[in-house]
Every structure is written in structure tokens, then in C-alpha cells.
Amino acid sequence: MTSRRTSSVSRVVAAGGLLLAVASFVRAETRVELDGNWAFRTDPSQQGERLGWANQLPEETEMVDVPHTWNVGKHEDYEGAAWYFRSFSVKEALLGKHAEIHFGATFSRARVWLNGVKLGAHEGGYTEYYFDVTARLKPVNYVAVEVNNQPGPATLPGYAMRGRGTDDTGSIWYDWWHYGGIVRDVWLTVSESSLIRRQQVRVKVERGVADVQDRV
Numbered sequence: 001m002t003s004r005r006t007s008s009v010s011r012v013v014a015a016g017g018l019l020l021a022v023a024s025f026v027r028a029e030t031r032v033e034l035d036g037n038w039a040f041r042t043d044p045s046q047q048g049e050r051l052g053w054a055n056q057l058p059e060e061t062e063m064v065d066v067p068h069t070w071n072v073g074k075h076e077d078y079e080g081a082a083w084y085f086r087s088f089s090v091k092e093a094l095l096g097k098h099a100e101i102h103f104g105a106t107f108s109r110a111r112v113w114l115n116g117v118k119l120g121a122h123e124g125g126y127t128e129y130y131f132d133v134t135a136r137l138k139p140v141n142y143v144a145v146e147v148n149n150q151p152g153p154a155t156l157p158g159y160a161m162r163g164r165g166t167d168d169t170g171s172i173w174y175d176w177w178h179y180g181g182i183v184r185d186v187w188l189t190v191s192e193s194s195l196i197r198r199q200q201v202r203v204k205v206e207r208g209v210a211d212v213q214d215r216v
Helices: 002-023
Strands: 030-033 036-042 062-066 081-089 098-103 109-114 117-123 129-132 140-148 186-191 200-206 209-215
Touching: 062 081, 098 109, 117 129
Parallel strands: none
Antiparallel strands: 030 186, 036 062, 036 081, 081 140, 098 129, 098 186, 109 117, 109 140, 200 209
């Protein structure tokens, strides 16, 4: 019995060593943090896209610290569209590799542009999302994000607007406030062209034999 246990442990250790040896040849992705100073401006008439804010920084912006919500401070009661802007640099060695821009969360509907090109949209104030920017990344980049926290019948929350949750004045109320903004971290990831999104390794030891299964 002692011999069998020793054999099993040796095989598991050997298998683990093999996995570590393989892993040593895999490069980790490079992460570029994009939190911190962003320019910010509310857009109550939703004219920012028409005026070209996705291509260049507009006038009358203020500096904020992302992660950020505009519903703390002078814009505490504001509902509607607002924009965030930031320029960032990327090292030449990272260009041409697989690149993604990630948002930890934006509340609640967002549209994102990079260097004047619309990357896409996302709805949901608590979920992470990302866009592939491999073909759009430059040494110096300009990102613009339009976020809208205005509730409506087709949004979450929207229950109160479907006939419930109103007082005698007709005002809509909720038992929480829908804080608009880029409310979680923003970052850029750069990796090699072959990207492993998820890996699962399972080891089963039975009768002195270690069975290693690797799912990529």
C-alpha cells in the first residue's frame, strides 16, 4: 500500500511538473489600466454624436476620477446621457497583437468609440464587457463613451413606468437610485494572437495512475 501511494504521488507530481513546464512557455497578457482622469460632460439634449464628440474632445468638460458616478455632487439628480473622454498611449511593441478594451460596468446603457470608430453598445449596469480593438489601436488613442441612466418602459428598471410605483404627482420612484456613469474599472489587455480565454485542468488518481484532463 505504501508503495502504491508513493507511486501515485510521484505520478501526480510528474504530471504537475509537466503542466508547469508547458505553462512556462505561455506568455501572460499585458494589462494597461485606464482608470483615473477622464474628461466628462453631460449631454441632456443628446447631441454629442451629431456634434462629433466621438472624434474630438468638446468644450466645457470637467475632470473626474474613473470609476465614477455623476449622481454624487453637482449632478446628483441628473438623468440622461453623459460622455466620458480619455486619451492614452500604447507602446509600439504591443501594436499588432490581440487587443481588447474592457469595462467592469457602465450604468446603464453605453456606446463606445475608439479613434472615432464606434466599437459597439452594451446594456446592463452590473456586467463586464469588452470590445476587440486589435485593428483600431494606435500609438496614441482617443476613447469616447456615452452612458445613459434614463429609465424607460423597455429598460431595467422600468417596472414603475408600466403603471406602478408612482405617487399622486405622477412622479416615478424606486427604492434605490440608478447611479449613472463608468462605475467600475476600465482597462486594456494585449495578448498574443492565440488567446486562451478559459482553461480547466482536472486530475484523477486511481490505482496508482494519475489521469490529467485539460480543457481549453
